[in-house]
Amino acid sequence: xxxxxxxxxxxxxxxxxxxxxxxxxxxxxxxxxxxxxxxxxxxxxxxxxxxxxxxxxxxxxxxxxxxxxxxxxxxxxxxxxxxxxxxxxxxxxxxxxxxxxxxxxxxxxxxxxxxxxxxxxxxxxxxx
Numbered sequence: 001x002x003x004x005x006x007x008x009x010x011x012x013x014x015x016x017x018x019x020x021x022x023x024x025x026x027x028x029x030x031x032x033x034x035x036x037x038x039x040x041x042x043x044x045x046x047x048x049x050x051x052x053x054x055x056x057x058x059x060x061x062x063x064x065x066x067x068x069x070x071x072x073x074x075x076x077x078x079x080x081x082x083x084x085x086x087x088x089x090x091x092x093x094x095x096x097x098x099x100x101x102x103x104x105x106x107x108x109x110x111x112x113x114x115x116x117x118x119x120x121x122x123x124x125x126x127x128x
Contacts, residue, residue: 001064002017002018002019003016003017003064004017004087006083006087007083008079013060013065013068013069013080015057015058015059015065015066015084016038016057016064017038017055017058017084018038019053019054019055020046020054020056021050021052021053022053024051024052025053026051026053026093027053027090027092027093027094028052028053028054028093028094028095029057029090029094029095029096029110030054030055030057030095030096030097031057031059031081031095031097031098031100031101031102031104032057032058032100033101033102033117034100035062036063036098036099037062037063037064038056038057038063039063040098041098042056052094053090055090055092057081057084059077059080059081074100074103074104075107077104078104082108092108093110093112094113095108095110095112095114096116097113097115097116097118098116098117098118099116099118101118102115102116102117102118
């Protein structure tokens with residue numbers, strides 16, 4: 001397990017994560033659902049996709065990552081994960097997202113997206 005501090009809106013977010021198969025060329029990011037942690041995704045996928053680098057993240061307020069400084073929107077979680085990925089210089093080729101993690105994965109707009117019982121993204125309806 002590793003931790004990395006990411007700064008968002010002048011606040012420090014300590015992000016807990018694991019990387020497996022670090023020498024692999026292709027990368028899969030695994031994002032857990034609301035109220036869960038990276039551990040559930042590791043149980044499900046750690047022994048799969050052996051030729052891929054795996055990144056398992058505890059999103060802010062879950063698992064071993066720090067609590068957010070205020071309530072976060074889906075777009076805030078997206079921004080924090082984007083900043084984190086930029087800081088470790090990794091652009092995932094594929095993202096697996098379960099429930100809320102699927103919502104964030106969709107916002108990250110990867111080349112390959114795998115949704116596992118994903119939550120949706122509400123958009124405002126215009127009166128036309």
